[in-house]
Amino acid sequence: MTSGAVDRETGLALYRQMLRIRRFEERCVELYSAASIRGFLHLYIGEEAVAVGTMRQLRADDAVLATYREHGHALARGVPMPAVMAEMFGRVEGCSRGRGGSMHLFHAPTRFFGGQAIVAAGLPQAVGLALANRMLGRDGIVACFFGEGAVAEGEFHESMNLAALWHLPVLFLCENNRYAMGTALDRSESETNLPIKAASYEMPAWSMDGMDVLAVADAARLAVDTVRAHGGPVFLEARTYRFRAHSMYDPDRYRDKEEVERARLRDPLVVLSRRLLDDGLVTDADLASADRDAVAEVDAAVAFAEAGGDEPEADLLRFVHSERSPS
Amino acid sequence: MTEQVTVTYREALRAAIREAMLADDRVFLMGEDVGRYGGSFGVSLGLLEEFGEERIRDTPLSESGFVGAGIGAAMGGLRPIVEVMTVNFALLALDQLVNTAAAIHHMSGGQFSVPLVVRMTSGAGRQLAAQHSHSFENWFAHVPGLRVLSPATAADARGMLAPALADPDPVVLFEHASLYNTSGPAGAGDPVDIDRAVVRRPGQDVTLVTYGGCLAKAVAAAEVLSADGVSAEVVDLRVLRPIDWETVLGSVAKTHRAVVVDEGWHTLSLAAEVSARIAEEAFYDLDAPVRRVCTAEVPIPYARHLERAALPSVERVVEAAEDVVGSG
Numbered sequence: 001m002t003s004g005a006v007d008r009e010t011g012l013a014l015y016r017q018m019l020r021i022r023r024f025e026e027r028c029v030e031l032y033s034a035a036s037i038r039g040f041l042h043l044y045i046g047e048e049a050v051a052v053g054t055m056r057q058l059r060a061d062d063a064v065l066a067t068y069r070e071h072g073h074a075l076a077r078g079v080p081m082p083a084v085m086a087e088m089f090g091r092v093e094g095c096s097r098g099r100g101g102s103m104h105l106f107h108a109p110t111r112f113f114g115g116q117a118i119v120a121a122g123l124p125q126a127v128g129l130a131l132a133n134r135m136l137g138r139d140g141i142v143a144c145f146f147g148e149g150a151v152a153e154g155e156f157h158e159s160m161n162l163a164a165l166w167h168l169p170v171l172f173l174c175e176n177n178r179y180a181m182g183t184a185l186d187r188s189e190s191e192t193n194l195p196i197k198a199a200s201y202e203m204p205a206w207s208m209d210g211m212d213v214l215a216v217a218d219a220a221r222l223a224v225d226t227v228r229a230h231g232g233p234v235f236l237e238a239r240t241y242r243f244r245a246h247s248m249y250d251p252d253r254y255r256d257k258e259e260v261e262r263a264r265l266r267d268p269l270v271v272l273s274r275r276l277l278d279d280g281l282v283t284d285a286d287l288a289s290a291d292r293d294a295v296a297e298v299d300a301a302v303a304f305a306e307a308g309g310d311e312p313e314a315d316l317l318r319f320v321h322s323e324r325s326p327s
Numbered sequence: 328m329t330e331q332v333t334v335t336y337r338e339a340l341r342a343a344i345r346e347a348m349l350a351d352d353r354v355f356l357m358g359e360d361v362g363r364y365g366g367s368f369g370v371s372l373g374l375l376e377e378f379g380e381e382r383i384r385d386t387p388l389s390e391s392g393f394v395g396a397g398i399g400a401a402m403g404g405l406r407p408i409v410e411v412m413t414v415n416f417a418l419l420a421l422d423q424l425v426n427t428a429a430a431i432h433h434m435s436g437g438q439f440s441v442p443l444v445v446r447m448t449s450g451a452g453r454q455l456a457a458q459h460s461h462s463f464e465n466w467f468a469h470v471p472g473l474r475v476l477s478p479a480t481a482a483d484a485r486g487m488l489a490p491a492l493a494d495p496d497p498v499v500l501f502e503h504a505s506l507y508n509t510s511g512p513a514g515a516g517d518p519v520d521i522d523r524a525v526v527r528r529p530g531q532d533v534t535l536v537t538y539g540g541c542l543a544k545a546v547a548a549a550e551v552l553s554a555d556g557v558s559a560e561v562v563d564l565r566v567l568r569p570i571d572w573e574t575v576l577g578s579v580a581k582t583h584r585a586v587v588v589d590e591g592w593h594t595l596s597l598a599a600e601v602s603a604r605i606a607e608e609a610f611y612d613l614d615a616p617v618r619r620v621c622t623a624e625v626p627i628p629y630a631r632h633l634e635r636a637a638l639p640s641v642e643r644v645v646e647a648a649e650d651v652v653g654s655g
Contacts, residue, residue: 094436106439
């Protein structure tokens, strides 16, 4: 599978972005074992190309919604890594002040609306954010990431219908990693062709190779341009695969080790680095330098989180209600 | 106070919506049949013609979808009023209201607010049986992050919407279905204090604590009791979260007896919370145990006599009040 043209600068930027997410999450696994991070930890390892290739096509005034597997989306969107790591530690310096944790990363400055741990719940909210853009005369769009498990929920269908009926600027980006927790798509859906479902709501819908970040970037650019140009929704399916178990609690009994090993052959970092090396755009030294930078950034984020403070228990009840009126 | 005119509860709601939409372009109404149909209870009749389809927005039958869209629209800078036909249907949107609207401000560390108003009918009395008649106010009043209102008069119907829209956090507003055709005085520009309960009728011997569709029953019971020489004070909670305990406990400190009247089912009802709080904080003020008059533990039946038998009645309130007065 080949994808379109790429230059050195873009290729290297995409590689560095995926790598920093990979190194961040690998460190999270270690910190989880060391009990610095608790709760659920859903890893994006293997799926990095989807968030990285898509997020590059968005503008600062666009809004982003994601799921509980959203470390990669937050980092690719520009949420500072120290604030994300501090959130994993439950620190007050975390991007949600330690109130959200791994599954509820939020960041108003980058219009990152979370961090939703109810499958499909973000879709109606994406519709509403897009409606606000329309009614307030703003031209930003809304990118809503969700897994293929969400298509079984009623809210998926309700949101597809509303967005198309009201012609709202939403990019519905379905990350099909083939398993809803442990249930394979063909064991939960009578129709496994996901774009067909979306197309039935009268919106453009297609699939892309989610393991090739260049393919993702091309498809996402077309999708985002379509949403911007026509104002209505687009559905894009990324065919991807998660290399790790669903969460740290998951013994991963429902899929063959061979299947996982086969998928790893198309690791998005390997797919891209091979392409860039083959095209003579980067050297091994460039890749090694990117790795050193990623590790250094993660080291700094961990140091920041470790040095962070705890929200005082006296503030337990803060943020149940707003402390000041929004204008 | 502005000039008072007598209007129906329905007209008061419509005037409040209209006034809010004229005052702020960010306010809009959406829900099932709010536009062409005029609202399933006629509340929004005529508003589509005045404000157009963008702002009086008919939705498909997808409660979770359009309530969730209301949350997104509120986070995006609008001031949505979302109408859900009945609280029974609102259960389809409970996830959005509880897991997102009520929680997102907290779980985002205060970064995102949801200035959303959700209106819905509740309550029985029209022989609509077990899927259109229930009172789940307590389900919503249980949830931190929500404010829950229950206007029982035309004046409250008129005056609660503006402060609800001004609240930076989600507000759920219950309109008891038996109230739409009732009338009362209501003036423009009389906002209700949505932190406070109100004493609807002063009295000395027993406090009747109630809200919503049961207020009229409590007031009627107070009239009957008065004829028997018992002076009942009627407290209309009207704000079901946060409950104004100062007013409730202040009344009990004066009368030393309390009957809580609530159309919810008896077990784990709002009345249960009110009773527990009185027992915890006003135990030594009491001359008699607190009594509750609630709905019988049965899905609301269709047949008129059975429905009536299930619900709190004036007679049951009088009986309970006489019982606590007699025992003290």
